Amino acid sequence: MMRWIPEGLMFRLVKAALRYVVRFGRLEVIDAGGALHRFGDNTGELVRIRLADPSAYKAFVFNPELRLGEAYMDGKLIMEVGSLYDFLALVMSNMQQAGPTPLARLQGYVEYATRRLRQMNTFTRARENVAHHYDLDSRLYELFLDEDWQYSCAYFSSPETGLEEAQLDKKRRLAAKLALDHGNRVLDIGSGWGGLGLYLAEIAKGEVTGVTLSEEQHRASRRRAEEHGAADHVDFRLQDYRTLDETFDRIVSVGMFEHVGTNHYREYFAKCFDLLADDGVFVLHSIGRFDGPSYTNAWIRKYIFPGGYIPALSEVIPVIERSGFKVSDVEILRLHYAETLKEWRRRFMQHWDKAAKIYDERFCRMWEFYLAASECAFRYQDLMVFQIQLVKDQTALPLTRRYMEQRADELRACENRRQPVNLAGE
Numbered sequence: 381m382m383r384w385i386p387e388g389l390m391f392r393l394v395k396a397a398l399r400y401v402v403r404f405g406r407l408e409v410i411d412a413g414g415a416l417h418r419f420g421d422n423t424g425e426l427v428r429i430r431l432a433d434p435s436a437y438k439a440f441v442f443n444p445e446l447r448l449g450e451a452y453m454d455g456k457l458i459m460e461v462g463s464l465y466d467f468l469a470l471v472m473s474n475m476q477q478a479g480p481t482p483l484a485r486l487q488g489y490v491e492y493a494t495r496r497l498r499q500m501n502t503f504t505r506a507r508e509n510v511a512h513h514y515d516l517d518s519r520l521y522e523l524f525l526d527e528d529w530q531y532s533c534a535y536f537s538s539p540e541t542g543l544e545e546a547q548l549d550k551k552r553r554l555a556a557k558l559a560l561d562h563g564n565r566v567l568d569i570g571s572g573w574g575g576l577g578l579y580l581a582e583i584a585k586g587e588v589t590g591v592t593l594s595e596e597q598h599r600a601s602r603r604r605a606e607e608h609g610a611a612d613h614v615d616f617r618l619q620d621y622r623t624l625d626e627t628f629d630r631i632v633s634v635g636m637f638e639h640v641g642t643n644h645y646r647e648y649f650a651k652c653f654d655l656l657a658d659d660g661v662f663v664l665h666s667i668g669r670f671d672g673p674s675y676t677n678a679w680i681r682k683y684i685f686p687g688g689y690i691p692a693l694s695e696v697i698p699v700i701e702r703s704g705f706k707v708s709d710v711e712i713l714r715l716h717y718a719e720t721l722k723e724w725r726r727r728f729m730q731h732w733d734k735a736a737k738i739y740d741e742r743f744c745r746m747w748e749f750y751l752a753a754s755e756c757a758f759r760y761q762d763l764m765v766f767q768i769q770l771v772k773d774q775t776a777l778p779l780t781r782r783y784m785e786q787r788a789d790e791l792r793a794c795e796n797r798r799q800p801v802n803l804a805g806e
Contacts, residue, residue: 570636
């Protein structure tokens, strides 16, 4: 509790904040003294939370972007009716109309004004930031990712598509957009646990170099290449892309650009331009924003992705144009990541007890908040995924997009003649 604000006054500020934001739906809040308070217009499914300690009140008033998640992690915000996702969806869907409170909006202005200071991703800091998230115990990721451990937005071709199929569809679409020829040298920037690199080598027949800053991912991807007899065609390296000095026919980067930071966009595209052959193709897959430049959520920055930033296209395209690249294709994936996160969250909740044995209950609440809040952000806060295809020479690709579907059909036929990649090697 803010020591200089009496408890009664603090909860009145909580009620004022919730009345400002929650204008529809059914939200009930039980305060630390056991009293029940209602918000919204009494429509829809009931969501009820309990604030177990008066210190949780400040989470709704002072910097809620950071403190709301911390209150849940610390067990001070407890779900009584409905899930955490239900609560966050109710609040965020209301914020589409009401927006943040005036105090939270002021905090946002400060965050935006100082955002570049937190995105200085030097070589050392970039490796530290990657280790914070991607070098967690690999058993955690096994609990909720697909069998190929694709840790990025899947592509759901229909509502009935499962996660494994959707992640395979994503890899196939990326490979089709790269328009690989057999033997093309391919660079995968941010190669993760190696699934995409192995696909590009085994199915699309490329000669792949994958770079990552995660020691855990590097170990796993090299082991997978050996187990699948692909080590002669896939070279996974523990290396910063900025230190490469080779030339590649194709470049692909999935889920890595969010870690670059606005300060380094010019450096990123200039380096990729130097690495790509004159007739090459580069496909960039990244989370983006519909609503223009912003800043990184304080809770996500502190607990999940330090140094990360989700860009708006208006921040990316001008840098691309000045780099010498030509934008040859852009595709926006709107709710695909929301559906991906929904499935990750379902699987994680199903394996909560296993995750708690790896870490602890507080970590599990943190991870649940991460997955639930991220899903809500894609549904209610203007996040999306963009895929930008770039070339140096506009004659490098066929005249129409028909080649993408033709390549996808060819790749699908190759998939049917091959056994699936298995990260665990079982």
